[in-house]
Amino acid sequence: MAHARLALQAASEIGRPVLLLSAPYAAGTVGPGWFQAVIAEAATEFNDMEIEAMLDCGDRAGYALAALRQGITHIRFEGKTKDKVTDIANQLGAQVSTARPDSLDLYALEIQGESLDKACRDWLLEVD
Secondary structure: OHHHHHHHHHHHHHOOOOEEEOOOOHHHHOHHHHHHHHHHHHHHHOOOOOOEEEEEOOOOHHHHHHHHHHOOOEEEOOOOOHHHHHHHHHHOOOEEEOOOOOOOOHHHHHHOOOOHHHHHHHHHHHOO
16 A cells, blocks of 8 residues: 555655556566455545556456456456457446556665655656
């Protein structure tokens, strides 16, 4: 939640939209329930912002279906069954992206000792 909070705080102060993107294959490591809880907490804390979030399911159809069943509305999925998963997502009002968008990896920056607040601000000011 700390990384989501930093990104949302910077976006709020700058007045820019932000996409909260999970780590690669996060649907299989932390799970859709955890991801949904983080997003719900963020939405409560930053209730004046529209929060877009995407859970990365990699190429695992089971992860994608579990995320959709959990109520996640935007997933990244690149598996062989992407057409079927996309059809199911559309029926549920969810969105499937096959490409992982450019993103700022706050975990990697944190390990390197970088200023996360500055990194968020710089990223948001550079992204079109």
